[in-house]
Amino acid sequence: MSFSDSSLTPPPDADATASLSWALCVATLDRIDMLEHCVTCAMAQTRAPHQIVIVDASSDWQANRERIRVLVGDRVPLVYLPAPERSLTVQRNTAIAACNADICMLIDDDSLMHADCAEIIMRIYEADTKAMILGIAGGDGPSPLSLDDVAQKEGSAASGRARAIAGSHIGMFLWKHLFLMNRAATFVSYEGPFGSPVPDWAAAQGLDLRPTIQLPGCRMTVRRSALLREPFESAFRSYCPGEDFDISYRLSRIGMICTAPAARIYHHEVAASRIRREQELVLSICNAAYLLRKHSPDLDRDRRRWALLMSRRLLAELLKDGLSRRWGFPQLRAARRAMAISRKIMTFPDKAQLAGWYIAVQQDILKQR
Structure with a gap:
């Protein structure tokens, strides 16, 4: 209008x-x-x-x-x-x-x-x-x-299947709650x-x-x-x-x-990529864990919530790798790595030292190719 x-x-x-x-x-x-x-x-x-x-x-x-x-x-x-x-x-x-x-x-x-x-x-x-x-x-x-x-970034190999899955009410539910392809579903x-x-x-x-x-x-x-x-x-x-x-x-x-x-x-979504997809997934999961550890008013409760989300996340990445025929399961492996790091984040003892420690963790993630 x-x-x-x-x-x-x-x-x-x-x-x-x-x-x-x-x-x-x-x-x-x-x-x-x-x-x-x-x-x-x-x-x-x-x-x-x-x-x-x-x-x-x-x-x-x-x-x-x-x-x-x-x-x-x-x-x-x-x-x-x-x-x-x-x-x-x-x-x-x-x-x-x-x-x-x-x-x-x-x-x-x-x-x-x-x-x-x-x-x-x-x-x-x-x-x-x-x-x-x-x-x-x-x-x-x-x-x-x-x-x-x-140049514009190309769609993923599974983009056609993704559109088909998300094109119905049931598909939208699965897209959000099973595949966790919705930011609200992965943010605690x-x-x-x-x-x-x-x-x-x-x-x-x-x-x-x-x-x-x-x-x-x-x-x-x-x-x-x-x-x-x-x-x-x-x-x-x-x-x-x-x-x-x-x-x-x-x-x-x-x-x-x-x-x-x-x-x-x-x-436009420029084609030039900053980091690999697996690095992006690890950072995405770990960043969410960091934010929850930093802001949580009830850490015991939120550790349980996070553990449940990570179980769902592993299943989602397994399914996405399988449906895309990525038989090396790179996203599942990335999610498992992120899960291990996120456990350390969620149990980090001193919140005053958390930021400095997590910066070093990210730098290590970004160095690995």
Whole structure:
């Protein structure tokens, strides 16, 4: 839908002159061609960015900075920083600290905003004068640019079978609860239920908002004030699987998160892979265990919950390997390795030392090929 001025009348106690600023905050690594497309789309917004902040983990970040500086010119202030760590979460926290806008558009470097995306999202934030909504995810949309010069990641060999399995109600149930191909099924909550409702006044104002339990990292926007209170998990390394679900869950415990389908963002999913699939699976499982160990208010209870989930996870990876005819069972072996590491995480005695220890564990996982 498109928003008319009348549909965006703020709640009764709102300041009609309220105006917020937004910044593009991007963590990047070795994707300068795609990053240029990302920045080009940000610069083409009908509501211009207040600032562009990029934190680059590339070895040639200075050369990348010059290419982006030429692209941006003097139209928008540019902050281009080297990454203190090769870590999506550390890079995002660095960008948040360096920006001075009200709203952080924390999209991936291979995400492209449609021209009216920022305008739609910012009008929603401004209509919410009580700051009840802390995060808004953009909706999925087609690419606003031609991307013939950037290869896209291929689907898995089992993608046809996956679509067939998930194409019915029974299939969707199996997809989520047997194969555990749903993030909510592999995330053990720390304190309470997932997600949050959409505010009551949104529908009355004609705002097309949908409840969600996840702000996907490729289409995420968040109030900077909320991120200063609840930063991304700084102990994660590499591309940090699970970081977006964690921050979404924590934000939903102190405010509201939702999706704005009309604010379209295209995620290209560049072909260049950071790590192998088995490493990704190990990190994904271990990251979830780390988050539960760090935040759990009842560790005995959550150790039991985790053990049950890992039993289901081993079965799921066995089935996925078998159905894909991977007779070496690489994902099952990766899950078994992750299970062993996660036991150490869940029984780690000193929470004050947990982050430093887990950083070393991740570095060991990433070294192995």
